[in-house]
Amino acid sequence: MTSFDTPPSRASRNAFAGLALAALLPLAACQTATNPATDLSRIDTAQGSAENIGSLSAVIQRTPNEPEAYNMRGAAYGRAGRYQDALKDFDKAISLNPRSPNTYANRALIHRYMGNNQQALADYNQAISLDPNYDTAYIGRAEIYRLSGRSADALADLERAIHLDTTDPRAYYRRGLLYQGSGQHQFAIEDFAKSISLSPDAPYGYNGRGLSYLAQGDDENAFSDFNTAIRLNDDLAESWANQALVYEKRGDKEKAAKSYARALQLDPEYMPARDGLARTRL
Template sequence: MTAVMIRHNSSNRFKLAQSVLIIGVAALLASCQSATMNDNVIAIDSTQGSQQNIASLSAVISSDPNNPEGYNVRGSAYGRAGDTRRAMDDFNQAIKLNPQYYQAYANRALIERSMGRQVDALNDYNKALQINPNYDVAYIGRGNLYREAGQDNDAFADFSRAIDLNTTDPRAYHNRGLIEQKRGQQEQAIADFTIAISLSPKSPQPYNGRGVSYLALNDDANAKANFDKALSLDQTVAESWANVGLIYERQGDLQKAASYYQKAKSLDPTYQPAIQGISRTLGNGA
């Protein structure tokens, strides 16, 4: 469907802006809560992960079959490849060889989480922290479990603990920022997103998060600058397109806003801010 330009008088334009402020930002705040930063099997453990060929890792294990580290590294490689069964087998073997191998517990927990085994994942994170109470990766992983379960206070405590341990993992700051954002603590959220950006300047998620907090503070200029940056870093993220679309909608440029919402929907047909944006700018029949 072709977008139709709609003319508004100044009163209608003001009412439109107010409506978009309430509806659009609320939708982005809600959607942002699911935007966990780079939290997948590829980022199991930056100190243990490997990009080496699995065959070469298998050769290393064959030459030293009683070394748990080889299984842990290969398990990370299997996780990156999406082979959860073999990843689990390797982490199980690493733990069997060394029951105090806390990194393997945390790595196994992330695989369990990806398989929907949340209780097992929680138990493994707890075990990793029992062995090493200063392991920031486990606090971040457990914090994400808590956040997904709606236990924001527990999640906040875990992310804060990782930060107190001087973690350099941007996920701790980004995900704590999401909780602060949800609580309406936008200045604190912006500060945490800014640190996440400094630690991972090529990731679009913290730019989008920071932009949404600026929107909640009615700072459209800084919001747009952040959304534009997120989009320039990765044009395959539906959230970035929808966020820029909301800026144009707030400015009254419904045709341009609709084009951004449509692009977001083409990337993720289930993304609600894009669907709702299309409905507002083109009508329910779009």
């Protein structure tokens, strides 16, 4: 089961590193009422396989009026990146059962992936109107608010989800990002720690917490978190760039340059790594 519906956007990742770089400038000069098994944000990536989609298509052939079958296949299409096919299946599921908050939340997530934020917001609102205790919908809507700069609305939705005793790590992770963005690093560290406890194999909480540690001047804990993030997934550019920040702050430009170079190899458009390499290349 994945912990986050999608990795942070490039804009979000640039913000993470930008926050840590600001500290370096002087030196550098669920618990829900619906079935979680059909919640796209919680379905394992493997469930987007052609084999699984084929199996779900066979189910639909046998029971063409079963809305959950379309919801499940839509989720699988979503995990496979087949967003238009996913939308068609969610539309069909909603036509068969217009009172499923889970299906609206799943369709909302696909709309968000496609950049259709207004449609996503409308679907999250509908999911919440059908089930005011649906934590996943609050968490999803909060992300739209957060990315559009509506931090107060995002915080309110995340706190609503947490008040509902959600076990979804995204609620704490994203609230941690809001605290981090406003400079409340101790609160951010506590939320990132909670997200890590709920999903210890996901690297994002470690990267987030590490940046707040770094902003507080706690290089050792920051370095430990960044290295853990790399150990969990060594294909994330931000983890290597974050590690490089610590090397750079310690004055080890050679190691910093190597880590920045690795980050750029993974994501040639990742500006914090590009800028960092320009500063540290010997």
